[in-house]
Amino acid sequence: MRQPLSELLAGAGILLRGFATWSRDPRLMLLGAVPALLVGLVMLGVLILLAFQVGGWATALTPFADGWDRLWSDVLRTALALGLLVGAVVLCVLTFAAITLAVGEPFYERISRSVDARLGAAHEAPDLGFWPSVAKGLRDAVVLIGMAIGTALVVFLVGLVPLIGSVLGLAVGAVLGGRALARELTGIAGDARGMTLADRRALLAAHRWRSLGFGMVAYLLLLVPGLAVVATPAAIVGGTLLVRDLRGEPTAAPETAP
Numbered sequence: 379m380r381q382p383l384s385e386l387l388a389g390a391g392i393l394l395r396g397f398a399t400w401s402r403d404p405r406l407m408l409l410g411a412v413p414a415l416l417v418g419l420v421m422l423g424v425l426i427l428l429a430f431q432v433g434g435w436a437t438a439l440t441p442f443a444d445g446w447d448r449l450w451s452d453v454l455r456t457a458l459a460l461g462l463l464v465g466a467v468v469l470c471v472l473t474f475a476a477i478t479l480a481v482g483e484p485f486y487e488r489i490s491r492s493v494d495a496r497l498g499a500a501h502e503a504p505d506l507g508f509w510p511s512v513a514k515g516l517r518d519a520v521v522l523i524g525m526a527i528g529t530a531l532v533v534f535l536v537g538l539v540p541l542i543g544s545v546l547g548l549a550v551g552a553v554l555g556g557r558a559l560a561r562e563l564t565g566i567a568g569d570a571r572g573m574t575l576a577d578r579r580a581l582l583a584a585h586r587w588r589s590l591g592f593g594m595v596a597y598l599l600l601l602v603p604g605l606a607v608v609a610t611p612a613a614i615v616g617g618t619l620l621v622r623d624l625r626g627e628p629t630a631a632p633e634t635a636p
Contacts, residue, residue, distance in 0.1 A: 382587045389591025392623060393599075396615035400608070403492060410489050410611030413482030414474075421470045422603050428466050432459045457538050464547040465534030468555050471600050472526035475562045478610055483566075486614045490566045493618040498628050521575060525561070529554040556593030557582075563596060563617035571621070578621075585624050592620050 400407045436459040443451040479486060533551040560582050561575070568578040582589040596616070599609040622629050 385585070385587035386591035386594075389588040389593075389620070390595040391591075392588075392619050392629075393592045393595045393613060393616040395619055396612035396617075397609075399489070399493070399612065399615045406485075406489055406492060407611045410482060410485045410614065411607050413485065414478050414607045414610035417474055417478045417481060418603055418606050421474050425466065425470055429463060432462050432466075435459070435462065461534045461536075461538045461547060464551065465530045467601070468533045468547075468551040469526060469530035471551075471597060472529060472555055472558050472562070473523065474600060474606065475559055475596075475610075475613075476523055476526065479562065479565065479614075486566055486611070487570075489611055489614050490570065490618045493615055494567075494570065494622075496631055497622065525558050529558055552594050552597050553590070555597040556590050556595075558593070559596045559600070559613075560589045560593035560617075560620070563593075563613050564621050565617075566614065567618040567621040571625070581621075581624050588624070589620070592616060 433455070436455040439458060440451070440455055443454050446454075529551070532554060533547045536547045536550045539546055561579060564578055564582070565575075568575075568581075573581070596609070596613045599613070600606040619629050621627075
């Protein structure tokens with residue numbers, strides 16, 4: 379078995395390969411950036427509003443600290459405010475991906491299909507019909523959003539640790555958020571192959587270091603508002619490449635005969 383570090387780097391490389399599609403098919407990728415831009419502007423506005431409010435919320439949530447020494451009440455409230463903010467950032471990154479994929483699904487399906495067509499089409503999943511497909515999509519979305527909320531809650535609790543909580547929370551967020559994003563970003567390619575969410579989770583778990591490397595780089599890129607717009611369609615390409623790689627399908631275009 380390959381070492382964890384080499385697997386992490388391999389997963390990161392798969393994500394970064396997605397950016398090459400911007401030069402190969404810029405028009406299609408630009409269409410994929412539009413939903414990310416719209417959702418990203420809303421998320422950024424929410425975070426800016428939260429940043430101005432979080433200090434007051436921390437004070438309101440800790441009335442018992444009013445009688446404490448000023449130093450210790452400030453330490454508690456600062457830790458709580460940072461924990462709330464870091465947890466909100468994690469939640470926004472994860473729900474940004476989920477909402478963007480839902481809003482821009484037709485574009486992202488085209489992007490994923492173009493990757494499969496270029497590399498050699500995979501076996502297509504049988505048509506489930508409209509209502510079963512809707513039910514499956516809603517069920518998967520509820521599970522993924524529930525995981526996102528749970529991840530944000532864990533990061534929030536970690537962020538309460540005095541002095542190092544915010545830094546530790548960001549690190550934990552990158553790991554847990556990376557795992558969650560790997561599940562979300564492989565959804566379209568997985569659906570095209572008839573994979574359920576449970577199938578996808580099992581596949582990613584069997585290659586956890588490679589999947590984590592992919593997801594962590596995606597998470598870090600989506601943290602940056604402007605970069606997230608460009609990175610989202612690239613991450614869809616990367617998610618398709620990751621599914622192909624983990625399933626043993628070709629991830630390089632076949633050579634044409636001279």
